Amino acid sequence: MPGGRRPLLRTRLALLAIVWVGGCGSDDPAGTIPTPPNQPGQPGQPSLPATPTPPLRDLAAGVGLRIGAAVDQEIRLTGQAGTNARTVLVREFNATTPGNVMKHDHIHPSPTTYAFQDGDSLVAFAEANGMVVRGHTLVWHNQLASWLTGGTWTQPQAESLLVTHITTVVSHYRGHVVAWDVVNEALADNGARRATFWSNAVGPAYIEKAFRAARAADATVLLFYNDYNIEGTGPKADSAYAMLSDLKSRGVPVDGIGFQAHFQVGGLPTRSDMIANFTRFAALGLKIHITELDVRVPLPATAVSLQTQAQNYRDVVDACRQVSACTMVVLWGFTDAYSWVPSTFSGWGAALPFDASYNPKPAYQALHDLLSTTTQSRAW
Ligand code: G3I
Numbered sequence: 285m286p287g288g289r290r291p292l293l294r295t296r297l298a299l300l301a302i303v304w305v306g307g308c309g310s311d312d313p314a315g316t317i318p319t320p321p322n323q324p325g326q327p328g329q330p331s332l333p334a335t336p337t338p339p340l341r342d343l344a345a346g347v348g349l350r351i352g353a354a355v356d357q358e359i360r361l362t363g364q365a366g367t368n369a370r371t372v373l374v375r376e377f378n379a380t381t382p383g384n385v386m387k388h389d390h391i392h393p394s395p396t397t398y399a400f401q402d403g404d405s406l407v408a409f410a411e412a413n414g415m416v417v418r419g420h421t422l423v424w425h426n427q428l429a430s431w432l433t434g435g436t437w438t439q440p441q442a443e444s445l446l447v448t449h450i451t452t453v454v455s456h457y458r459g460h461v462v463a464w465d466v467v468n469e470a471l472a473d474n475g476a477r478r479a480t481f482w483s484n485a486v487g488p489a490y491i492e493k494a495f496r497a498a499r500a501a502d503a504t505v506l507l508f509y510n511d512y513n514i515e516g517t518g519p520k521a522d523s524a525y526a527m528l529s530d531l532k533s534r535g536v537p538v539d540g541i542g543f544q545a546h547f548q549v550g551g552l553p554t555r556s557d558m559i560a561n562f563t564r565f566a567a568l569g570l571k572i573h574i575t576e577l578d579v580r581v582p583l584p585a586t587a588v589s590l591q592t593q594a595q596n597y598r599d600v601v602d603a604c605r606q607v608s609a610c611t612m613v614v615l616w617g618f619t620d621a622y623s624w625v626p627s628t629f630s631g632w633g634a635a636l637p638f639d640a641s642y643n644p645k646p647a648y649q650a651l652h653d654l655l656s657t658t659t660q661s662r663a664w
Contacts, residue, residue, distance in 0.1 A: 352379025516553020
């Protein structure tokens, strides 16, 4: 059934124990979807810290923005920890993306084997809770299966491996993801093309071959280039702009650019610089997604650093809402209980809008305030 929605029934059934249907606000205008269990104040359920109403997803939906959070173990956690994580996730967000389970090493563990179970679980969870899924990621230099990087391949073999991987994964999720990060981080920090397994084995045209393979596998899903340190103007953003201008001018099917937005507190481009940068990419006809937003602070966090963090979150989302092509903001997690930051940047953490006990931090309040006063709408 080309282009059709595939059932994913097996994993849906396996998930019944942990999936609930979340209250969806403006995603559920008739109010027919029951409130998730364990909401604060619900009799018989342990309370989570109170947050302002309506939740972020309803405020965002009201102006045509998706707001999402990447998930990893939050989907699989058992007991109260899992219940709490999923309750907050579905209450606040109407989009999600897999932190790891759709990456090459996870989803393609041997040359002839694909492991879709965890990705299917994520999709089933999202669909049951009124959330869209961004697929992440098809072509990257990290988290490639060792059978791939350890092999010796001719150029035609490597190209066939690239195309087969993309075709298989994109076809499997056709109708179930709204966008794919087709190529991730192809640029080095200085803006030069990064030398990677794929660029070496396939050649420099691997990027356009990847986009064309993804489009052949799904005629309508949005196809994104995704990278970090390109949110404001500068040499790396200029390189991304030149690369995407070239791809667009030659008819390569790229639909959007993802700005990852991993920041250090106080270390962002200015809001106006981000708006200027987003605007030039939008003028190429690209949609814009903020794809991996987090703002790490030195530990221990202080009242001052959390206030600066709040302003930083506000500036990024405000820059997005000022550019009509920007239709989605995805955070790289949502609770400080589960974040890639502390294990990667020693001495840093507290990067997300909820603390480890799901207390909303000033960053949450800043996003709530901003989206509460947003009137400009757009079509997602
Ligand atoms: O899967 C293995 C597991 O089998 C093993 O027991 C465990 C022991 O450490 O490691 C597991 O793999 C880890 C994997 O996350 C899944 O949890 C890797 O060690 C760890 O390095 C990997 O980190 C991920 C990182 O990408 C890898 O580069 C982070 O979770 C993930 O959040 C991060 O995400 C990236 C985006 O994809 C691209 N942009 C940057 C962003 C942050 O680095």
